Amino acid sequence: xxxxxISDIMDADNAILRISDLLKRKTSVEIPNALCIRNDSFSPDxxxxxxxxxxxxxxxxxxxxxxxxxSLTKAAIHTIGRNTTLIGANSxxxxxxxxxxxxxxxxxxxxxENIETLFDIAKTAKDSGIGTIFVDPMMRNMKQCLxxxxxxxxxxxxxxxxxxxxxxxxxxxxxxxxxxxxSLMVDDALVIVDDLDWDSCYTLSALLSSIR
Amino acid sequence: MEEILVxxxxxxxxxxxxxxxxxxxxxxNRRPVIFxxxxxxxxxxxxxxxxxxxxxQTDVEEWAVMWKELGxxxxxxxxxxxxxPSLVKRICERTRIPVMVTAETDVLKDTAKIxxxxxxxxxxxxxxxxxxxxxxxxxxxxxxxxxDTDPIELTEEMTTKGAKNxxxxxxxxxxxxxxxxxxxxxxxxxxxxxNGNVKSQHTVLCDVAPSWDVHDGNVSARMASMYEATxxxxxxxxxxDAIIVKGxxxxxxxxxxxxxxxxL
Numbered sequence: 001x002x003x004x005x006i007s008d009i010m011d012a013d014n015a016i017l018r019i020s021d022l023l024k025r026k027t028s029v030e031i032p033n034a035l036c037i038r039n040d041s042f043s044p045d046x047x048x049x050x051x052x053x054x055x056x057x058x059x060x061x062x063x064x065x066x067x068x069x070x071s072l073t074k075a076a077i078h079t080i081g082r083n084t085t086l087i088g089a090n091s092x093x094x095x096x097x098x099x100x101x102x103x104x105x106x107x108x109x110x111x112x113e114n115i116e117t118l119f120d121i122a123k124t125a126k127d128s129g130i131g132t133i134f135v136d137p138m139m140r141n142m143k144q145c146l147x148x149x150x151x152x153x154x155x156x157x158x159x160x161x162x163x164x165x166x167x168x169x170x171x172x173x174x175x176x177x178x179x180x181x182x183s184l185m186v187d188d189a190l191v192i193v194d195d196l197d198w199d200s201c202y203t204l205s206a207l208l209s210s211i212r
Numbered sequence: 213m214e215e216i217l218v219x220x221x222x223x224x225x226x227x228x229x230x231x232x233x234x235x236x237x238x239x240x241n242r243r244p245v246i247f248x249x250x251x252x253x254x255x256x257x258x259x260x261x262x263x264x265x266x267x268x269q270t271d272v273e274e275w276a277v278m279w280k281e282l283g284x285x286x287x288x289x290x291x292x293x294x295x296x297p298s299l300v301k302r303i304c305e306r307t308r309i310p311v312m313v314t315a316e317t318d319v320l321k322d323t324a325k326i327x328x329x330x331x332x333x334x335x336x337x338x339x340x341x342x343x344x345x346x347x348x349x350x351x352x353x354x355x356x357x358x359x360d361t362d363p364i365e366l367t368e369e370m371t372t373k374g375a376k377n378x379x380x381x382x383x384x385x386x387x388x389x390x391x392x393x394x395x396x397x398x399x400x401x402x403x404x405x406x407n408g409n410v411k412s413q414h415t416v417l418c419d420v421a422p423s424w425d426v427h428d429g430n431v432s433a434r435m436a437s438m439y440e441a442t443x444x445x446x447x448x449x450x451x452x453d454a455i456i457v458k459g460x461x462x463x464x465x466x467x468x469x470x471x472x473x474x475x476l
Contacts, residue, residue: 203438210391
């Protein structure tokens with residue numbers, strides 16, 4: 001799954017234009033599959049308003065990204081009834097994120113640079129009753145992406161109980177596309193990028209059609 | 213995996229000791245080499261690709277030199293003329309980088325005879341040409357074209373006929389349904405070699421220039437280059453040791469990807 005991001009500090013008019021553009025891309029090349037709403041404002045109200053706007057116009061999956069569980073709670077109300085994933089959980093805030101995810105029946109993406117810790121957090125979330133869990137090993141470049149995705153894939157093959165999907169977070173442009181390519185080649189990852197242009201969406205869509 | 217020397221002996225291809233690029237498995241810090249395509253006839257050549265060579269594509273020697281200036285590791289010459297053997301020799305002298313040649317069988321045989329100042333890669337069109345060249349490769353490298361052939365069988369037959377240095381080509385790389393099978397073939401071949409099958413340890417060549425053929429004539433150079441670079445990245449991650457590309461954009465991207473993944 002490939003998600004593009006919309007920041008909650010965008011004004012409503014520009015946000016509508018962006019969502020409309022992303023809808024056209026989704027119809028044309030099936031990318032993005034999801035929209036990630038990022039809480040750059042750090043304001044629960046602004047985040048909730050943007051989430052409400054996105055959910056009015058966008059009928060696909062939604063990802064809510066915030067480090068603040070109370071902001072997520074306010075925003076997640078607007079996503080009820082659709083596939084929603086929460087991003088921002090780590091070893092320090094896991095309990096609050098689990099609570100919000102359970103309250104709104106959301107998937108959860110947990111992040112940590114250490115793979116052992118990452119699996120421990122994911123296992124805790126799974127044992128707490130969260131249905132779908134993504135693991136984000138916080139990769140900064142293509143090399144790390146290849147090594148860590150391979151490492152995680154191998155662990156999953158040895159321990160089927162740890163069958164969590166990998167999440168890859170990247171910026172925008174050509175480099176983000178290569179990060180997406182590497183992660184999709186290694187494993188069927190959830191790729192969340194800030195932005196990709198039309199040509200990149202076309203190319204990734206063609207790659208996915210070719211290798212799946 | 214086998215290691216081969218090409219050009220003046222100062223370029224090394226292959227020598228893998230792990231799945232591609234994986235530091236986890238003690239990978240060698242070596243990236244795949246990139247060959248840029250140059251033709252002696254532009255008939256049927258993509259116009260948007262031609263626009264990237266500033267007019268120098270009209271002279272194959274100049275085109276080859278341009279590839280060197282652009283930073284390609286080698287040149288893949290696709291030749292139709294009768295004077296090709298002497299042309300190849302001149303290009304080897306002028307560029308001093310590895311040269312790969314595609315041509316009619318007789319031309320390739322003559323080229324293999326007269327070029328003695330550089331180790332060429334004789335890039336064959338089909339299985340029959342691979343076998344014919346195996347008999348008279350004159351210490352140059354012969355490509356085993358294994359599109360629909362078992363690479364182990366073909367390379368064994370070529371060795372029996374006298375080929376000393378062989379690269380395998382397991383199919384062309386392009387963005388369509390064939391890519392999945394190609395990636396599996398390359399990956400399986402490499403893993404079999406790494407697992408100790410000495411008959412599966414030749415270096416792997418992959419031509420990704422046909423990526424351009426999936427577009428119509430109106431495609432932008434940028435879009436076609438993105439397709440080509442993405443296919444190049446995919447085949448490098450599967451285990452290709454050498455890549456042939458059409459456009460300088462893809463050549464540049466593939467080289468950068470290879471350098472980063474190989475941690476150079």
